[in-house]
Amino acid sequence: MNRRTFLRSAAATLALPTLTSALPRAAWAGAPGTPPVRLVFWYVPNGMVMDRFRPLSTGFDYTLNTITAPLAGVRDDVTVLTGLENAAASVPLAGDHARGTGSFLTCRTVTQTAGADIENGISVDQVFAQATAGQTPFPSIELGTEGGDAVGDCDSGYSCAYVRNISWAGVATPLPKITDPRLAFSRLFAGYDPTVTAEEIERRKQLRLSVIDYVLEDANALHGRLGRTDQLKLDEYLTAVRQLETRIELLGDQQCVPGEAPDSSLDVEGRVQAMNDLMVLALQCDLTRVATFMLGNGGSNRAYDFLGVTGAHHEISHHGNDATNLANLTTIDTWEVAQFADLVQKLGAVQEADGSRLLDHTLAYFSSEISDGDWHNHNDLPVLLAGGGGGAVLPGRHVELPAGTPMANLFLTMLNAAGVAESSFGQDSTGLVDLS
Secondary structure, three states, X not given: OOHHHHHHHHHOOOOOOOOHHHOOOOOOOOOOOOOOOEEEEEEEOOOOOHHHHOOOOOEEOOOOOOOOHHHHHHHHHEEEEEEEEOHHHOOOOOOHHHHHHHOOOOOOOOOOOOOOOOOOOOOHHHHHHHHOOOOOOOOOEEEEOOOOOOOOEEEOOEEHHHHOOOOXXXXXXXXXXXXXXXXXXXXXXXXXXXXXXXXXXXXHHHHHHHHHXXXXXXXXXXXXXXXXXXXXXXXXXXXXXXXXXHHHHHHOOOOXXXXXXXXXXXXXXXXXXXXXXXXXXXXXXXXXXXXXXXXXXXXXXXXXXXXXXXXXXXXXXXXXXXXXXXXXXXXXXXXXXXXXXXXXXXXXXXXXXXXXXXXHHEEEEXXXXXXXXXXXXXXXXXXXXXXXXXXXXXXXXXXEEEEEEEHHHHXXXXXXXXXXXXXXXXXXXXXXXXXX
């Protein structure tokens, strides 16, 4: 078979999914070669000991507090935000964990029900996922460490759907999370062959470019023989093919090699770090542009014996200003921040095709469904925002916002930074937060 005949047959595969080892970065945002902005939403349950979380100074070079001390190595890449409120969760009824978790990314008041008639709003991650649908193999990924059914009463007449999910594709459509890191790996990297060499990856890349050259040659020859309508359709196709060619070239030496699948039997800390690894890989490989992660379910009663803490998290969070409870909570909260710092460090260690860091084009959000475990309040929430968002955010500061600033404003700002030009979000957004 001569080369032209081979390429003619190979051209028929142009529209097939790409190899995992050479995934294209589809529909890059901004100018050609500019990496897209990615979003991560990282949830922890039961609030924080706020007077040990809040930095001791504002602005740049802010002084870290006890709970935020693990951020020391990544402080210049993290913005601490205080003063934000999720008013949608503030209803004078029991069930703050369910309402706070349900509205965590929707900023909509959920309907109190333990039945099938659940009602929420679309979450910020899914607004982004739907706006960028078709640009990556997965519109979004949802990960966590605690599972459970989304039916039944989990908190004062509120459905378990609210407590166990933060990602909502619609008013009655929570998106379940994967809690087994090995299963998550299998879903993301199905068909990955760890035995493929760098030489084979490069050979496949050159073959794909040769196929594109052949397709463009034939399509350009055909163009002059078509009517106006068909020419417009062909032009759209040619534009897509040329974009594909650009994306393959942009891969350069940035090959997506996920390595070995993580073990299903990891301990809690191992699972969290494995999920962090998977989120970074998924963003690096452009498998998706948005990820959500739940370190625990809303109101989680996980035990932290491995930290030397006796008792269950939710019970301890009702601290009553007891010194022992506060000390145990501080230990748990500090460990949670350390796990987020692990994610930030890993995002910062990945180099993009243009020489920048993955973290520079990411916004990773960290918070909880409540602020204080005793008060169950939804104002002055603990918020960290890592990354630069493609230049939209100037990180490395403690920004003290006016008290009661809607959380929806921050989510609106994140969407706009990622190229989704929404004018409002949730039920109470009033505008953007200037973090530049």
